[in-house]
Amino acid sequence: MTEKRVDTVRLQNMAMGFWQSASLMAAVELGLFTAISKGAGNAAEIATILQITERNADRLATVCRTMDLLETADDGRYRNAADVEHFLVEGEPGYAGPWILFTKPRWEKFGNLTEFLRQSEEAVLGQYEGLTIEAARRMHEATYSVGMGAARRFVRQVDLSGHKKILDLGGGSGAYSITAAKTHPHINAVVFDLPPVAVVANEYIAEHGVEDRVTAVGGDFTADVLPEDCDIAIMASNLPLYSREIAAKVVRRACEALLPGGEMHLIGETLRDDRSGPVGPALWGLAEAINGSTGMAHTDADCIGYFEAAGFKNITVHEFIPGTLSRIVGTKPGG
Numbered sequence: 001m002t003e004k005r006v007d008t009v010r011l012q013n014m015a016m017g018f019w020q021s022a023s024l025m026a027a028v029e030l031g032l033f034t035a036i037s038k039g040a041g042n043a044a045e046i047a048t049i050l051q052i053t054e055r056n057a058d059r060l061a062t063v064c065r066t067m068d069l070l071e072t073a074d075d076g077r078y079r080n081a082a083d084v085e086h087f088l089v090e091g092e093p094g095y096a097g098p099w100i101l102f103t104k105p106r107w108e109k110f111g112n113l114t115e116f117l118r119q120s121e122e123a124v125l126g127q128y129e130g131l132t133i134e135a136a137r138r139m140h141e142a143t144y145s146v147g148m149g150a151a152r153r154f155v156r157q158v159d160l161s162g163h164k165k166i167l168d169l170g171g172g173s174g175a176y177s178i179t180a181a182k183t184h185p186h187i188n189a190v191v192f193d194l195p196p197v198a199v200v201a202n203e204y205i206a207e208h209g210v211e212d213r214v215t216a217v218g219g220d221f222t223a224d225v226l227p228e229d230c231d232i233a234i235m236a237s238n239l240p241l242y243s244r245e246i247a248a249k250v251v252r253r254a255c256e257a258l259l260p261g262g263e264m265h266l267i268g269e270t271l272r273d274d275r276s277g278p279v280g281p282a283l284w285g286l287a288e289a290i291n292g293s294t295g296m297a298h299t300d301a302d303c304i305g306y307f308e309a310a311g312f313k314n315i316t317v318h319e320f321i322p323g324t325l326s327r328i329v330g331t332k333p334g335g
Contacts, residue, residue, distance in 0.1 A: 018110075020063075020067060021103075023060065024064075024069065024100060026060065027060060027088075028097045028100050030050045030052065030060070031049070031050060032046065032050060032060060032064065033069070033080050033084050033085070033088040034088075035049040035050060036078050036079060036080050037080055037085060037089040041073075041077030041079070042076075042077060043057040043058035043061060046061055061078055068081055069081055070084070094145075096146055096149075098142040098145060099143060099145055101142065102142040106287065109290045110290065113286075113289070113290065116289045116290045117289050121292070122292055122293060122294045123293060124246060125194075125220070125241075125293060126241070126288060126292040126293025126294075126295065127291040127293070128241075128291075131197070133200065135196070136194070136197045136199070136200045137203075139172075140172055140173040140200050140204075143172055143237075144172075144175065147173055147176070147237070148175045148178075148179065150175070150176075150236065150267070150320075150321070151178070151179035153320070154176055154179070154267070154320075155179055155183045155184075157318070157320070157327070160183075160184050161184070163187065163231050163232045164186065164187070164231055165230045165231060166180055166187065166188070166189035166190070166230060166232050166233070167226065167227055167233040167234070167254065168189055168190065168191040168192065168234050168236075169192055169221045169226075169233060169234065169235040169250065169254060170192070170235060170241075171192065171193055171201060171216070171236070172197060172237075172238075173200065173201055173204045174189075174191045174202075176189075176234050176236055177189035177190075177191050177210075177214045177234075178204065178205060178210055181213050181214050182208065182210060187213065188213045188214065189213065189214045190215055190216070191205075191214070191215070191216035192216075192221050192226060193216065193218070193221075194218060195218030196218075197218075198216040198218035201216035202216045221250060221253070222242070222246055222249065222250055226253060226254070226257040227257065228258075229259070230259065230262065231258065231259045231262040232262055232263045232264075232265070233254040233257070233258055233263070233264040234264075234265050234267070235250065235251075235254070235264070235265075235266045235267070235268075236265075236266075236267040237267060237268070237325070238268075239266065239268030239269055239270070239298055239303075240269055240281065240288060240295050240298070241288065241291075241293055241295040242294065242295050242296075243294040243296060244296070244298065244302060246294065247302075247303075247306055248306040248309055248310070251264065251303075251309075251310045251312075252306075252309065252311075255310040255330075255332050258332045259332075259335075260332060260333065260335045261331065261332060261334060262335070263329060263331050263332075264312060264329070264330050264332075265329050266303055266306075266307075266329075267320055267325055267326070267327045267328075268281075268303065268325065268326060268328070269284050269324065269325060270297075270299055270300050270325075270328075271299045271300075272300070275297075280323070281298075281324075282297050284297065285297030285298075300317050300328070303317075303326075304317065304328065310330075312331060312332060313331050313332075313333055314329075314330065314331045316328070
């Protein structure tokens with residue numbers, strides 16, 4: 001048996017990973033997947049609709065085919081892969097193009113990641129300190145679509161029939177509270193997020209017509225007084241923004257604020273306990289070096305520890321979105 005020789009292919013593919021990101025984002029910006037969904041099946045047809053040269057249409061479609069974003073039918077014409085057809089066709093309910101482009105403004109900063117890692121000055125909220133309403137609005141235009149999808153998943157997974165009021169910590173656009181209120185007419189909710197974000201959340205709340213039962217309040221949930229009349233707390237998709245110490249503090253503060261018997265659901269980008277993956281949560285943690293915060297990646301075991309230290313009981317970990325998000329649940333004693 002001859003030992004397999006190692007080579008640089010894996011490392012080269014990683015080094016060129018940003019080329020793949022650029023290809024995906026260009027395809028979204030040009031409308032490639034929308035054009036294919038509407039019938040463009042070859043380079044000439046794609047070029048006409050996208051108003052680019054046939055050569056460039058061929059280049060872009062070829063790389064998207066090798067990335068399995070496109071498939072080839074028996075007649076040789078392109079078609080979208082299933083997830084692309086669902087999420088990247090403009091005008092469709094599941095369109096998530098703004099989310100795919102969400103990280104694009106960070107490209108230049110990631111190119112200087114070495115320098116960011118050499119810096120030692122950090123702030124609790126990092127880039128979110130001094131956030132403006134317009135910046136919050138731009139951010140949640142990108143996160144809203146995927147947030148609503150995650151919220152629909154949450155209300156399918158979690159029985160809210162015995163609960164009355166949600167404390168939505170860092171709820172952003174209010175997607176979880178809006179979806180819960182629309183699904184369960186008895187549910188009330190308060191979105192507790194930074195003041196500029198609360199302004200934007202109230203716009204989404206009004207758009208969905210649930211402002212009689214859902215409201216957004218401005219504040220810093222790491223420090224400010226939390227509403228104390230809620231029997232369920234949600235903290236979703238903001239875990240890597242915080243250090244272990246602050247995450248533990250927030251979980252403890254939520255436990256203190258909840259009514260006896262209340263539940264907390266932490267939906268976070270968590271690592272496996274041996275820190276071997278998934279890569280997504282690790283990258284979100286690394287991004288906080290650029291954002292200038294104290295944030296980092298957390299494991300499922302870390303989160304269980306936060307819940308235990310806060311006094312929660314019956315703590316369980318559930319797979320929320322495979323390879324991306326876990327849902328950690330605990331119950332406050334006394335109910």
